[in-house]
Amino acid sequence: MDLVHYTEQKCRVLSDILFLQAKMQPNECIAIWKQKNYTYQEIYRVASGLSMKIEEKVGRKKRVGLITSKSIDYLIGYFAIIMAGGQVVPFDQELTAEEISREMEYCNIELLIYNDYFKYKDIIQVAKSIYLTEVSYELYEKKSLNYKYNTSDINPDKVALFLHTSGSIDKPKRVMLTHRNIIENAKAHVIHMKLAPKDKVLITLPMHFGYCNTAQMIAHLLLGGTLIILDGIFSPHKLLNYIEKYRINVFTAVPTILSQVLAFKARDKYDLTSVKQITFGGAPIAVEKLEMLSELFKDAALCQTYGLTEAGPRVTGVIPQVNKKIDNSVGSALPNVKLIIIKEDGTKAKPFEIGEIHVKSPGIMKGYYERGEETLQVIKDGWLSTGDLGYVNNLGELFLNGRIKNIIIRGGINIYPEEIETYLMKYEKVKQIIVEGKPHEILGEVPNARVVVTDNSITTKDLERFARKGLAKYKIPSFEIVEELEYTYNKKIKRKTSK
CATH class of the missing domain: 3.30.300.30 (ANL, C-terminal domain)
Structure with a gap:
């Protein structure tokens, strides 16, 4: 069911996406993980049962930490927290116990959902927690038989997701995104990048990333598509094997991944003709490498993108076009995204003049958690100061020129x-x-x-x-x-x- 273009069914809050898809196409595949297919109905039921468990543990509308490997567990935990009226606080699984403890204290987290007992045993001894495993799925499915979906008490303009961004060790910082921020940003991404229902998208990036949350997970579930989750440690062989085996249509990567694929000697031995689009960003990549990728993925559009966590995160993208002239443009603004360049003297730049990128869109964050002053410093009259430098050409395409920030x-x-x-x-x-x-x-x-x-x-x-x-x-x-x-x-x- 395409919930982006066919608007008879409205998504007020994030969990409406899973609820409606499970209702309209219950037996369609939502995700493939560890070679196992999961249907929309199965994941809805497991998430429903888990949401009931969350409410039993801490009550409704609570802030819940989610720390899992790149897996189906992240998907289940994410929607279960939303169904319970809660706020998702995802953690990078590479963080140390000390880092996780600081973040939990800062975010006032009342419950932690995790899927690796040995890795997080020190944390769960000092916090309420739920251990999510494949063994527990059946228990939550049974529990969901008594579940009645109702999110009428959730305001779409309330915070749904807390994403990590810059901050000191003593003062972490989290970006607050609302249900509306994420849904509108995902819809804009779908339209701009010409994504289609039934697309198979390969998840290569960590699932706690803002890009993966919005532009992959939520965007493709709005379309009723299928997520194929690349489990375990990344390797070029594994990536190309997944593409061939599952006939992947779309995947997102950082330049590091693309460079490793190009350095892989056996890269030409795989059938990659199913790929119609590769989106990438996050760091510079040489035009020469993009030309090599274009030769390897002959039927794919190479689409460089730009965004930042505070913007939901999607801002621009190269509109898909196979054999498009390759340059360093990060594309034009997404629908409902406004973009201006402000020069050092505070005036608006003309085409080709370099300045700081400012963005206004429905995806702009509600603010930094408990950082009102810092929020006011970066958001003025609805415009977000990105801290990134760039210029726009006469076609409205954005080019990056560096960063003001120290990232x-x-x-x-x-x-x-x-x-x-x-x-x-x-x-x-x-x-x-x-x-x-x-x-x-x-x-x-x-x-x-x-x-x-x-x-x-x-x-x-x-x-x-x-x-x-x-x-x-x-x-x-x-x-x-x-x-x-x-x-x-x-x-x-x-x-x-x-x-």
Whole structure:
């Protein structure tokens, strides 16, 4: 059932999508995971039963943490929380126990849903939790026989999802997106990217990413499509094998993944003719590599996109067209998305003039959780200041020119230097520190820390050991011990950017 173009059936809140699809096409496949097909009706029933369990544990309309591997469990947990009138707070499964505890405290989470006992056993001992496993699906399906779907008490303009963004170790930060934000942003993505009902989409990115939540999961479920979840550790062989085996039509990747595919010697041995669209973004990629991809995926449109968590996240995209002239454009604005470029002097830029990208759309966040002042700094009169630099050509296509913010993008994952710096300053023998991005051939860029220490016996190995105690693996920087750091004219430590 196409809930985007055929509007007789309205989606007020996110769980309406699953409810309506289960009602209109109960036996259609919603997802394939670990070679098993799941129908819309099956997932609706399991999520319904789990929502009842959530309400038994903590009551209705509560904030619930969701920490799972890339799996069907994420889909079930997500909709169960929404059905219970709650707010979904997804966690990166690579976070350490210390990082998860800080986030749970900051977000006032009352319940945690997880699917890996051994990985999270330290956390669940200090929090109410629900262990979600394949064994429990049948129990929740039986429980759902007493369930009556009713979300009339949920306001579409209330927060549905808390997504992680920049913040220090001591002060995490979460973007608040409402039901309306996500649904409208997903619909705009579907229309702009010309996605179709029955499309099979391959999920390659972590499911807690804003892009995956909105532009893949919600967008394709609105269309009644099928999600194929790439389980386990990524490899080029696995990706190409899934495409051939399941006749994948659409997939999204970061440049790191695409570069690995191009470096894979056996890439030409697979049947990739089912792919009609590849969307990508998050980091630069050379035009030469895109031309090689166009040769490999001969029937696919290569569509670079742009967005950010605060915008829902989708902002622009290259409209699909096979054999389109390849350049570095990230496309034009999605339907109902307004885009302007503001120059350094505060005036609106003309075509080809560089400035900060500002966005207005129904997808713009409600704000940063418990960060009213910071929200007002980035949203003025409904316009979001993105912190990204770019220009628009005379055709309305956006081109990126760098970032005002200090974000490091490692393989498509945002890393915030201030978070790493705050944590490492807890090490008593660290006097000063600055974390910056440095170029990396495969990952685009990685974090690097220049550190001034108070004790000459301290080594980079000591710093690395300390970092591993409280930072997710992908956040751990390479280290340089230096005698001093440079300062700007106003006495701030000077960053050496790689951009």
